[in-house]
Amino acid sequence: MSEAQEYIDQMATSRGYVLDYHKVMAAADFPALQAANDLVQAAYLSERLLDRKTKELLFILSLTVMRAPKPQLKSHIQVGLSLGLSPQEILEAIEISLPEAGIVSFQYGVEAWAEVVGAERLEPTVSVHTGTE
Structure with a gap:
């Protein structure tokens, strides 16, 4: 399993949802998805x-x-x-x-x-x- 796939699976588990743009960015620009998700993690999920x-x-x-x-x-x-x-x-x-x-x-x-x-x-x-x- 790829690192990006593991990341998307973890997002689904922790958030309870994954949006379409998450899926696209995981495949197209994984580092940008990680950066955006770090902000969401700090402001929303934590x-x-x-x-x-x-x-x-x-x-x-x-x-x-x-x-x-x-x-x-x-x-x-x-x-x-x-x-x-x-x-x-x-x-x-x-x-x-x-x-x-x-x-x-x-x-x-x-x-x-x-x-x-x-x-x-x-x-x-x-x-x-x-x-x-």
């Missing part, structure tokens, strides 16, 4: 004053505000759940985006969250205009 759950909530919030690619946001929601965060805790973090980033970012985050957690929906029992007529 527990210092903030624990991993708190950092994950902040990461989910920042990805929501930036409207990061939905698979990336969803993977962090899944990591948060695997760390023991409740769906409601994650939703509350996403809700923080509303006053600062606006409704579009908020809706984007809620949509990703709902897809991951299988959120229930209440449908109107009255006739509504769908906007497609």
Whole structure:
């Protein structure tokens, strides 16, 4: 097994996910991937004053505000759940985006969250205009 493959496997184990760019960089420019991952390790993965759950909530919030690619946001929601965060805790973090980033970012985050957690929906029992007529 190559050093790059071992590194990607270790990333998957420690993070709980591997993004497509990690896979590409492992094959195309392994030293650059290592350098980028060292920064992520220090700022995000290593527990210092903030624990991993708190950092994950902040990461989910920042990805929501930036409207990061939905698979990336969803993977962090899944990591948060695997760390023991409740769906409601994650939703509350996403809700923080509303006053600062606006409704579009908020809706984007809620949509990703709902897809991951299988959120229930209440449908109107009255006739509504769908906007497609």
